Amino acid sequence: MLTSAQLLIAALVQLAGGAALPHAPSGMAPQSSTAGVSQESQRPSPGARPGTFDPSESLLVDPIIQTDEPPEALSLRHLQLVYKGSLGAPASVRRSLEETLELAGQLREQLIGGADFAQLALQYSAAPNAGRGGVMGTFPKGVLDPRIDEFLFSAELGEISQPLQTPTGIHVVQRVERWAAARGILIRGNGPDARAAMARVQERVEAGEDFAELATEVSQDPITAARGGALGIFERGPVDRLLKLATFEAEVGEVVGPIESPLGLHLIKRVPTQELNESLRERNWARVRAIVLIQSDTPLAIPTGNRDSTATLQLAEALAARIEAGEDFAALASEYNDDFADGRGRAGDLGWIYRRQPSMSPALSGIFDVEPGVVIGPTPTTFGWMLVKREQ
16 A cells, blocks of 8 residues: 555656656566556657558557667657648648648748747647647657658757648647756645645745745645755656646746645746756656567457467466566567567567657556566457566
8 A cells, every 4th residue: 555655746746747656566567457548648649650560560669769778859849730631631621731831831930930839839730739839748769750750850949840741731840848847835725724825935935035945844745845845857748737837838947836736735946957866857768578469369450370369368377477487588578479570589679668659559558657677467458468577
């Protein structure tokens, strides 16, 4: 059972727009499923490469990044303008490609002239993230549409692209900050007493008192109060909210709030990332190895063998028992893995996987909630069963 302190940490992480991560202690983790993964997180972001069952690509993730360290990742926001004939455009759209390119060019000029990106996204963008300022989040190279990818990884911070044509429309893209750090002060409750207490805190901040010292003294979150209110170094995501959203929207040194949440009232100060301990940086990469077991009665149009669902589950359970008994995961993957892209030849190695990677199978989402060395599974998938190990 989680302690009250662990529950508070989990709640604060969720308020920051991240995932609460109560870690499994060691060894085998319980069977996982995709329950709790939002539909939006399973849907590829606009501009993401469409998923296919290509024998040259893994069933679980693409690309497979087998570098020593996690690769570079960058953040972006965009305007997506659809035209008649673009992929996913409503039947009501009558604007031609030429008209859309002209509009995109005009919007780009407005942005360069200082127009508010979020306002233009809300007014013109057809993307699901239009109401969130057009923010797509953070991505490694090779995940987004090649035209967007090429711009993002050659752009300077703040640079705005020329109109980029992809199957889903015309995009105007801006590279934005990836990281933002914050300190916070929590006053529990939302009633008159809490609001009066927060007003007194704000008066002291406005009078020039040191925010970190004040957080240590008055914040009612004992965990962050002990480190001067340090909340974390946040990475830009596609659905940032509350504390995390407020941090990215603030200037360095700016104090914002109070922000109301189920925990109470929060006062946030954005600080330079180097001011906080590096251990507070959000970690969204995992080095992963998997054993994929395909069953013959899968509904997907992929090559299958003669093993039905019952036999596949029995094999998965037998392999899990052998791993728990000490057998090497990679060696078993070399013998049994059915994944595409030479799954046995790479001993199940999926390389580095990013938490919000749109080309990642939702069945892998649980791997970010466990410590290195933990094995999850057997886990049911649309193609059969699998076992997954977090290695780093």
